[in-house]
Amino acid sequence: MDERSPLLGNQPQQGADLLSPNLRPRHQELILTPCGPMKRWSELPRLLQVYFCSAILSLLALLGLTLFSLYKQHMDTGVLDEDNFTVSLIQLIGILFCIYYISRGVLQENRQELVAFVFSVFVVIIRSVVNFFVLVSKGQQELLTTIRFGFIVGLGIIHIVCTLLLIRRPNMMAFRVGGALECLQEQYSLLNRCFSMVTFDLQAQLCLCVLIITTNLVTSAADNIIAGVGVFWAILTAAVGAVAVLKEAKVLVWVFMVLNLPQVAFFVYLMYTVAEKWFQNETYTVEAAAITGALISLVIKVLLFWGLIRLVHSFGQGLRERMFAHNQ
Numbered sequence: 001m002d003e004r005s006p007l008l009g010n011q012p013q014q015g016a017d018l019l020s021p022n023l024r025p026r027h028q029e030l031i032l033t034p035c036g037p038m039k040r041w042s043e044l045p046r047l048l049q050v051y052f053c054s055a056i057l058s059l060l061a062l063l064g065l066t067l068f069s070l071y072k073q074h075m076d077t078g079v080l081d082e083d084n085f086t087v088s089l090i091q092l093i094g095i096l097f098c099i100y101y102i103s104r105g106v107l108q109e110n111r112q113e114l115v116a117f118v119f120s121v122f123v124v125i126i127r128s129v130v131n132f133f134v135l136v137s138k139g140q141q142e143l144l145t146t147i148r149f150g151f152i153v154g155l156g157i158i159h160i161v162c163t164l165l166l167i168r169r170p171n172m173m174a175f176r177v178g179g180a181l182e183c184l185q186e187q188y189s190l191l192n193r194c195f196s197m198v199t200f201d202l203q204a205q206l207c208l209c210v211l212i213i214t215t216n217l218v219t220s221a222a223d224n225i226i227a228g229v230g231v232f233w234a235i236l237t238a239a240v241g242a243v244a245v246l247k248e249a250k251v252l253v254w255v256f257m258v259l260n261l262p263q264v265a266f267f268v269y270l271m272y273t274v275a276e277k278w279f280q281n282e283t284y285t286v287e288a289a290a291i292t293g294a295l296i297s298l299v300i301k302v303l304l305f306w307g308l309i310r311l312v313h314s315f316g317q318g319l320r321e322r323m324f325a326h327n328q
Helices: 005-010 046-075 085-107 111-137 143-167 172-178 182-214 221-247 250-276 285-312 319-323
Strands: none
Touching (some): 046 143, 085 143, 085 182, 172 182, 182 319, 221 250
16 A cells, blocks of 8 residues: 555645646736726836836926926016926926826836837927027026926936846746737737837827917917817827727727828918928928928828728737737
């Protein structure tokens, strides 16, 4: 008789559905969100947690400075070192999107959102540098201007360097969502690119609409009304595009493309109108910013359409079920 059988008989039987300790996943289950699955906070490395918190706090501090600047401009205190209302409002929009970019980029390991964050921070740095040296040349710099300039440039450079290091890390979320199948990993990456371009396109359109409404770029009442409606149209279009991508709805993808056609037509009309009035003003800053914004929006839309056409062909192949399954 085998002497080990009584000992084995007294042990509880292991269920068939229990995994061996060596086969259990070393990561926790993903959190399901409307924007796709993301990691749990406890799963992030401690150093990444510290950087993420510092990035959010610095963006909130910059948001407070921008709101304070807008308040003083609204109260017309005559402070010479402040930016004009249009630039401050555009910076406010950029900061809010930066908070979104860094949150989704870190928690979902989304390279596209991190790239958008780097680009947005770089634009804010360039704007601050130009504004600071213009004020220096006019002898209008003050202590508050110098402190704000150093805060934006110093922390901005740190954020760019740290975010570039994050971008170089391997994208583990693509493997965790798509599994070992490379085709599903590629679909997940393409879906993230399309979703990121939808939000980045929304940011560009909102900034362009603010530029048109708050400046004398267009003088006719009809153009101002169109720009005002464009704000709500851009939000509606982005909402349709986001739902179409996440829900794999082909009909909504085509509706999204149709909704973009009036925007493209308005961008072309805007560039034509600005080109006609290019030499009528002594300064060309607003005109150059409008044309640059319109061109950026057009480039984003072309890339977005190309990505959506590729993405539509992969609908219904199981990626959505993997993304929103309760057991990752």
